Amino acid sequence: MDQHGEALNRFLVEVFNEILKTEENALAKAYKDLSLRELHLIEEVCRAADEGRDNRATAIAAAQRVTAGTLTTAVSLLERKGYLERRRDERDKRVVRILPTARAREADARHARFHEEMVADILETLTEEETVIFVRALGSVSAFFRAKHKETM
Structure with a gap:
């Protein structure tokens, strides 16, 4: 691995871990009873409900990349x-939907504010051209991880 590859590897590992730790610490003060993984599950359930997506257990499990x-x-x-x-489900009693409570909505809103603050802070330091390049580069990183995930399934 060359110098740029080593720097990129170190950056990805450190940033990934730093994001998770910072996110967990920021939310732990208000929601001591939730892990970050639980919060991301709540986020998925809220999005499914808000966007009218399938909110049955099988769909939520697939979206979270976990087993049933x-x-x-x-x-x-x-x-x-x-x-x-x-x-x-009111129309088909065999179907069970997973829904967020008001408490979940509060936690999800706080979580969303954390992400909005993170993105705003990053974008504040970039020019429009840098933002386009940065988003394109992160798209490549995301595509790599999606492909690797599919390989492991």
């Missing part, structure tokens, strides 16, 4: 904590 069993365990725990609820 892992999702069931997480949803059960978040139900006990008062963040999610399971509700039978």
Whole structure:
């Protein structure tokens, strides 16, 4: 690996870890009972509900890239904590929907504000041209990880 490759590798590892730690610390003050993974599950359930997407367990599990069993365990725990609820579909009683509670909506809103602040702070330092290049480069990083994920499935 050349000098640029080493610098990029170090950057990706450090930034990824720093984002997760900072995000977790920022939210831990207000939501001590939630892990970052749980918060991202809440975020997914909120988006599915808001966007009219499939909010059955199988769809949520696929979106989160976890097994159905892992999702069931997480949803059960978040139900006990008062963040999610399971509700039978009114038209097809065999279908169970996963829905956010008001408490989940509050946590999701706080989480969204953290992300908005992060993005605004980064964009504030970049020119329009740099922003276009940065977004394109991050798209390549994202495509790499999506492809690697598919290989492991």
